[in-house]
Amino acid sequence: MVDDSRCVVDLARSMLAFFEHESCGQCTPCREGMPRLLRILDKMCAFRATAADLDLAMELAEVMYNSALCALGQSAAMPLRTIIEHFGDEVKGHLNGVCATGTCSSHRVPSERRRDAHV
Amino acid sequence: MSEITLTIDGIKVRTSPGSTILEAARKAGIKIPTLCWHEDLGVQSVCRLCVVEVNGARPLQPACSYPAADGMVVRTNTPAVRQARRLNLELLLARHPDGCLSCARNLKCELQQLAQDLGIRDIRFERMERGLPKDESSPSLVRDPNKCINCRRCLEACESVQSVATLSVVNRGFESVALPAFGDGLMDAVCVMCGQCSLACPTGAITERDDTERVWAALADPRKHVVVQTAPAVRVSLGEELGLPVGAIATGKMVAALRRLGFDRVFDTDFTADLTIMEEGHELLERMKGSGPLPMFTSCSPGWIKFIEHFYPELLPHVSTCKSPQQMLGALAKTFYPDTAGIPRENVFVVSIMPCTAKKFEAQRPEMRSSGYQDIDVVLTTRELGRMLREAGIDFANLPEEEFDPPLGMSTGAGAIFGATGGVMEAALRTVYEVVTGDELEGESLEFHEVRGLEGVKEAEISLGGSKVRVAVAHGLSNARKVMERVKAGDAPWQFIEIMCCPGGCIGGGGQPIGTTMALRAQRAAALYTADRDMDLRSSHKNPAVNALYEQYLERPLSERSHELLHTHYTPRRGW
Ligand code: SF4
Ligand code: SF4
Ligand code: SF4
Numbered sequence A: 001m002v003d004d005s006r007c008v009v010d011l012a013r014s015m016l017a018f019f020e021h022e023s024c025g026q027c028t029p030c031r032e033g034m035p036r037l038l039r040i041l042d043k044m045c046a047f048r049a050t051a052a053d054l055d056l057a058m059e060l061a062e063v064m065y066n067s068a069l070c071a072l073g074q075s076a077a078m079p080l081r082t083i084i085e086h087f088g089d090e091v092k093g094h095l096n097g098v099c100a101t102g103t104c105s106s107h108r109v110p111s112e113r114r115r116d117a118h119v
Numbered sequence B: 001m002s003e004i005t006l007t008i009d010g011i012k013v014r015t016s017p018g019s020t021i022l023e024a025a026r027k028a029g030i031k032i033p034t035l036c037w038h039e040d041l042g043v044q045s046v047c048r049l050c051v052v053e054v055n056g057a058r059p060l061q062p063a064c065s066y067p068a069a070d071g072m073v074v075r076t077n078t079p080a081v082r083q084a085r086r087l088n089l090e091l092l093l094a095r096h097p098d099g100c101l102s103c104a105r106n107l108k109c110e111l112q113q114l115a116q117d118l119g120i121r122d123i124r125f126e127r128m129e130r131g132l133p134k135d136e137s138s139p140s141l142v143r144d145p146n147k148c149i150n151c152r153r154c155l156e157a158c159e160s161v162q163s164v165a166t167l168s169v170v171n172r173g174f175e176s177v178a179l180p181a182f183g184d185g186l187m188d189a190v191c192v193m194c195g196q197c198s199l200a201c202p203t204g205a206i207t208e209r210d211d212t213e214r215v216w217a218a219l220a221d222p223r224k225h226v227v228v229q230t231a232p233a234v235r236v237s238l239g240e241e242l243g244l245p246v247g248a249i250a251t252g253k254m255v256a257a258l259r260r261l262g263f264d265r266v267f268d269t270d271f272t273a274d275l276t277i278m279e280e281g282h283e284l285l286e287r288m289k290g291s292g293p294l295p296m297f298t299s300c301s302p303g304w305i306k307f308i309e310h311f312y313p314e315l316l317p318h319v320s321t322c323k324s325p326q327q328m329l330g331a332l333a334k335t336f337y338p339d340t341a342g343i344p345r346e347n348v349f350v351v352s353i354m355p356c357t358a359k360k361f362e363a364q365r366p367e368m369r370s371s372g373y374q375d376i377d378v379v380l381t382t383r384e385l386g387r388m389l390r391e392a393g394i395d396f397a398n399l400p401e402e403e404f405d406p407p408l409g410m411s412t413g414a415g416a417i418f419g420a421t422g423g424v425m426e427a428a429l430r431t432v433y434e435v436v437t438g439d440e441l442e443g444e445s446l447e448f449h450e451v452r453g454l455e456g457v458k459e460a461e462i463s464l465g466g467s468k469v470r471v472a473v474a475h476g477l478s479n480a481r482k483v484m485e486r487v488k489a490g491d492a493p494w495q496f497i498e499i500m501c502c503p504g505g506c507i508g509g510g511g512q513p514i515g516t517t518m519a520l521r522a523q524r525a526a527a528l529y530t531a532d533r534d535m536d537l538r539s540s541h542k543n544p545a546v547n548a549l550y551e552q553y554l555e556r557p558l559s560e561r562s563h564e565l566l567h568t569h570y571t572p573r574r575g576w
């Protein structure tokens, strides 16, 4: 599944969308944090995220890992942490309108989010 | 091991095994922020604001549920802890309306307090409010689900404390929110209107319905003769609501304050508490002679009445037919009082000051129209009266003490203790004992300590000369349910059972000051017992105004007119 043709940010985004769907909603970091994180990744895939957004995403990922009630919320942030660690340049490229695989673009519509209009 | 020692922020703390980090930290004077935790409720561990670092490890752990252990090293203010706590709070705030200035909970809100304590100045997420409609279906309570922060404390209060389970979390993930089941409004749900959920809620998501405007309007209407009654429990909580110490007895100041607001007469629900004892005591004696099923259950608590109507309709014949003291006073205030004072009945407007949200519902019951009008026009909770007095700029602490008005303002200590669990039973026993044995109770012997206190179910056996009467007292509906199950199973050795819907009785009612806990309930109850001890008359049948009412108007307990004005019937309702 993971090969050179797949954008890592987009991959993290779809993994997170899965986790978000599974969130039961009991605890604050997972219930509230996951959709916010997903929105930032949406913005990155549409080249609309700023460096501050990426910082906030990192902080969300850390807090979800540190304080979620169960393994789902704790591990949901792993994809983002992993791609930053291993593909930092590719991730940061998205802040400057560059997607190494050409998957992402500024025309891209955000993923099927509930409140897309706000993104 | 009898004690364990752990280190919290460098301080050695000794605590008992089984205590949580939160409990241990409080012993050391370290305040860890909490939001879903409440000292009287089961632990939820969902808000994740209380996270701390344990032995340097990740992930962090919630102090409210994580057990303290010997040798453990806990840190409560590391960068990771502060980051998690602040970000989680920020996430909640980003979901929450910015409505503090016009919120009923303003300055009494735990969410607001935390935002202040943690110094949150910037919310980095776009605000995404739920946009759900307010639920204004109930005459007692208003729910604003947009202010819900998913702490589940209301669920815990409604399900574990009250065993009603009206509320549940609906939807999953980001859309989850605490709502009545099946999307009903509270009025259509199986809800007893007790308001314990509103006391449990840390925010303004569940509040009393504010009826103060209707009272202001009546007070300003020159055609209206506006009378007010005050429930037993309010005299020991209104002062607290207005900044006096917990347990302050503010009876005289409360009367003075009500006169300053412009009420034409200030009557006392304690008067009809005494009257209730006369009616209910005689009803019990009649039932003991075979006129109706035993055990007999008390009927003064409308939350309890709605509970039994929903959950044990088959036991309704056991419920005393006496109206609650509030409704007895309402019926008299619109019949006996205007008829003897020469005021047209239709001009009288009756306001009740109650510790209770369920009384707002009770006042609207179709049975409660003995005068031909709705007997009680408006019920205000302790919190709402506090609001009116603050708005009117009344300097409560410095008011003089004033007396209630005749004829419905005279009462005894027996009426006062109605506000605490066991109080109705104790008042009844004082009267039944003297009526049956002819002996006089005095001083200590008037006090039935077996039925006092905050134990969930209390039992006592009282000898009445030759015979004995066995009684039980329960408060909080989960305790009531235990007693009802025994009655249903034919395993109830009692003749008389007092049930109060709210934990601690009315001193812990759903309309009492925000921040009510079991510890505060105990202090308010102690104040009522002090008020009782300070009264010259401590038994209902010695209330001269009650006796005069019988002579002039009602003839005798259980007379035809008593039945017409002071007794009622009940309605079986759908349960779950
Ligand atoms: S972390 Fe677990 S408990 Fe918390 S919302 Fe996610 S799935 Fe539910
Ligand atoms: S619930 Fe609390 S934080 Fe929310 S608007 Fe009301 S006072 Fe403010
Ligand atoms: S008012 Fe009482 S019964 Fe109704 S939802 Fe609240 S706690 Fe439950």
Ligand code: SF4
Binding pocket: B147, B148, B149, B150, B151, B152, B153, B154, B155, B178, B200, B201, B202, B203, B205, B206
């Ligand atoms: S309504 Fe109040 S008590 Fe209930 S979950 Fe929401 S915030 Fe908590």
Ligand code: SF4
Binding pocket: B194, B300, B301, B302, B303, B304, B355, B356, B357, B358, B359, B500, B501, B502, B505, B506, B507, B508, B509, B510, B511
């Ligand atoms: S116990 Fe008192 S406050 Fe609670 S519902 Fe009954 S009457 Fe109201």
Ligand code: FES
Binding pocket: B033, B034, B035, B036, B037, B044, B045, B046, B047, B048, B049, B050, B051, B062, B063, B064, B065
């Ligand atoms: S107070 Fe501990 S998780 Fe909410």
